[in-house]
Amino acid sequence: MGRVVIGFALRLAVAGGREALTRLIVIAAAVAVGSGLLLVTLAGVNATNAQLTRYASIYPQAASDGPLWWSTRDDYFQGRQIIRIDVAVTGPSAPVPVGVPATPGPGEFYASPALRDLLAAHPAAELADRYPGRDLGVVGPAGLTSPDTLLAIVGGTPERVAALPNARQVRSVGDTPALPETTVNLILGVVAGGLLFPVLIFIGTATRLSAARREQRFAAMRLVGATPRQIATVAAVESALAAVAGTAVGFGLFYAFRGTLAGIPFTGMPFFPGDMSLGVWDILAVALGVPAGAAVAARVSLRRVRISPLGVTRRVTPRAPRAYRLIPALAGVAVLVAALGYRPGTSDGQTAVFLPGLLLIMAGLVVAGPWLTMVGARIMARYADRPATLIAARRLADNPKAGFRAISGIMLALFVTSVAVGVITTIVDERGPAPVGSTDAGTVTTVFDEKPTMVPNTVFADLRAISGVRSATAIRENPQLTASGEVGLIACADLPSAYGRCAEGASVIEVPYGLSRWEESASSATVWPAASLTLDDLQRLPVGAMVVGTDGSAAAVERVRTVLEVAFPTFWVGPNVPGDFESDFADTLHGWEQLANVVIIASLALGGCSLAVSVIGGLTERRRPFSLLRLSGAPVRVLRRVVALESAVPMLAVTAVAIGMGLLAAHLFLRAQMGYTLVAPPPRFAVIVVVGLAACLGVIASTMPLLERVTGPETARSE
Template sequence: MGALSLLFPIGLLVAIATRLTATTRQRRMAALSLLGASSRQLRQVAAGEAFLPGVVGALLGVVLWLLGRPLAARASYDGTTFFPSDLTPGPFAITAVVVAIPVVCVVSASLSMRHARISPLEVARSRPSRAARPWRLVPLAAAIVGGALALWSSRSTGQVPASLVTGAYALILATLLLAGPELTRLAGRGLSRLPGAAALLAGNRLRDHPDAGFLPVAGVSLAILTTMAFVAITPAAARSLAATEEVGQRAGTGQAAVEFATPAQSARLVTELSQLPGIGVPTTVISAQVTTAGEPLSAWIGNCQAITAAAAMTDVPCGQATLIAGRDVLSRLSPDQPLELYNMRPTQVLPWTAAPDPSQPEGAHLTPPPRPAATMPAQRGVDMPDLLIDPALLDVPAEAFRPTLILFRYDSPAALESARTLVESQVQSATIATRATTFEGFSQDVRRLYDAISLASIALAIISASALVLAAAASLVERRRPYMLLRMAGTPLATLRRAVFLESATPLLVTGTLAALLGVGVGWGVTALGGDAAYPIGGVLSAPLAILLISLAVLSAVALLVERLTRGNEVHFE
């Protein structure tokens, strides 16, 4: 999705840069055709003119990247810096970019001179575009309605699948680009009805050539859509994660993964951990997965009182039942369905290359399969159990399995590091997880994702603004002669400048506003239906507003070129 958002404006920028001299190229090719050049020769000349600058530009970009990489590596990102090698794409990616840019230049040049071969005496006259049709609005409306219905259908689960968000974004993006020319045509029709010569000139231009009017602003609309849809989601999710204390591993608790420790090693570790200052109530746990009608449940098998004390779990009625289930999973347990436990580790530790020992059990059943007589609060989080099971319920002695977790509590970072040193020195591949490395790690990942999306949005806005400048300048250069004639006929320079500004500003405001609304719809749907956080509409409006204001300022600067390009002393050369 991020690649899709960045590749489109980059391709647009390259295509527009190649078309910047399209008008002069067409006239030159028409002159060569008049002198007897064949269509094949014209194509070869145009391809050569576009190919060589494309290759030089691509290679120059690689050189600038190599020179700027050490400086970029010094930039701090989330409190850390990079090695220059971290900012090095693979050889395939570099080769693809170096090859793709000249190809895009050649294709764009070939398309730009297709009219030059119509007649050898002159470049084909401009005709109204056929790209705009009312039916183009239908897919956009269908995408909006379909996306809204799909997001609304996820309200029952309280979670919006990432594939659904990506699909809705891609569909809305594609249909917005499809409907852009028709929206520009309608905007031009309304603009031409406003009073003033500038509005009439700009409106007629947009009405007759809506595709040319929409192309420059397509990248800016994409930047606004991306910003509104995704930049606001991640900080809201991060704040929600950081503010939630009842989900995931509790603060001040540790979970030592000792999957490759024998039962004797685990028992010795519990004894030694209990003797460390600042470490309290360590205990071993046998972890397992439990089959149900739906997704499997996670279970901890061991002494209930010791587990709840070490994991800081509250409101767990250990003395009331031997099988305790979270209230959120109780309905998935049926008294008529035996509970099968799997993904358990046998007592003997075998090397990875050894064949499984059929005499060593890797699962068990509950006998008899009871319905939980007690429930506990839902233990949300990937590092917490859905079920607490007394070892006496297993149809296989608990001694046939080795513990995979050691739970404990710590009162200071120094105590945690002492426990980590002890565990990792005695058990191969052992790790210790805390809330900071599991649940709060998710929040950190979300924050980093937000920073990455923010940087990508800034880069996208810069690329889109550059494409907008080139497109506006190219359009002005292509219509240099009509503007000269209008100025010679007495049209005020201010009127021509306003017309140039309105030609780009009108589709920018129309499609940019629509993109902002669609982005708000996607972002609000994900955050509101997810139920974790509210969409921060006030905090995110500044980004698209800044993009629009910067783009309008750039267009105002481009409009000032009218005076330079329509000077009277240059008319003789046209």
């Protein structure tokens, strides 16, 4: 019997006329979009973990007697970070760096594809001279965090590599656990949860399309002898069929656009397409979970049919929502407030605190939505001065759950958007690139780990021979302030005029060590204090840093870097200009901004689609009441106003609540996680909200032609 019922349900789903086929296509399309976004979210989490795992292979664990010397250092080129790995083999069992076929020997190196492109595109004096020797080939994807990674693996002698900063002996490479990127993992977890709710609402809304019409059809089947279980089976099969088709299309969309999605720098750098992968459990969760969820939604939507065969005719005004529906949202806020005093030290622990709090707020908004809709409807009814306004207000007050269902996706979209924009805008404001003054824009600084006692005259000659170099100064350590390392010493004659002048009678002056803060204090009018040392004493002190002033041109800066690196190869961090360090984090911030844009677009798109499906479903389910209103003399324009007000008024009413709760959640998250205070979103956020709401109003307007077609006199007669 069960096989017969399933076969009958399949035939009914595809042979029920144009209305049934349209419903099937709409549900399948909704499920395709929703399942595709779920797959992208899961693949994004997997890609981030893969990226972090490969990043960890660049920093292998040290072993006291390892047969391979290893030193990882940072260099820069035109604001981009270059990772330089120096290696030297000391035994036959030495491991091979990940991504290359063999460990390079002295005078040999491998380069990543992106670095090789830079080497070929620029003069050797700007970059290639930093890697003298034989080019052995390309570092493969297994050894790179991203297609854009600039990485060089350089061979050397054991004595030379052992003397480098951060040198270590290693026994194995590539088995280091993934580095814990707390903030990235936490934000991705919040994004995944934030997208999950709109996706599920979209799928549930589409599954409920024409629920009233289907209830009547199934009630008729009950009257002719069908059991509740058979009706439930028919409903589940009908929805699951569309969900299976939509899920298959969702998988197709994911794999079709996986390469494009991998190129979006969500974490500050793009992914390899292969990183956007799905595990077996991910595939099973979506392939089985989405159709199962659609079937459950179908059973819930037809609960009145299970009461009795005449259940759908007993339509009474449902009980009005109560204010206690606000409790879940307030509980979510309480969880985030409690997190202010308790911040777990691990990423998983923080996710376990923050993510449930945010999800609880989102669930609370859905639960409280009908009550908010009812309050807004009663206010609208009190001040109604037109028939359309009064009808819409009474209909909303009579069944606020149905009215809120149409705009629940929009509410969650605005909440997720507010959280994403609030968090990322504040991080960018707090940790974005520091402003660089005009004086220091072209200043190249290198701080020595091994302090030389002198700088060869040939180095100064090579630097001054570079077009665009204005000055070259060696800063020596102050023996009285070595521990703090904040003040250095230079000869007064070596002070560039752009950085001020010496105190009266001074031959040696004190300056900021490394010139790292000259952009804050230096100008042509600055007077630097005299030091209690003679020029002879100064020459005996170790050199702590070199500062080279240039005209700021890229060619001059990169040629200076190359000269300094060749002359002083034992650097830990390569010669840099103001903004190099900040540019690394700026790339990450740019990735987070991209992530916020994706969340905004996806959330508003899902909310708009849910609204469209809800409005269309409401029109088809209420065609008889609207047809009777037309027969009684109500103009079509009045009915259009009713439909518009039923969706627009609740949508505008919950906008303020959703945005306010989103910004509050963002503030609590920032205070607990990073100690930041929420920064007001930029004007573009208001533009996004206005444009999003205008698009939703456009969606409502686009359904109006359907109203006239489905509410003709023939509809009332056929019913």
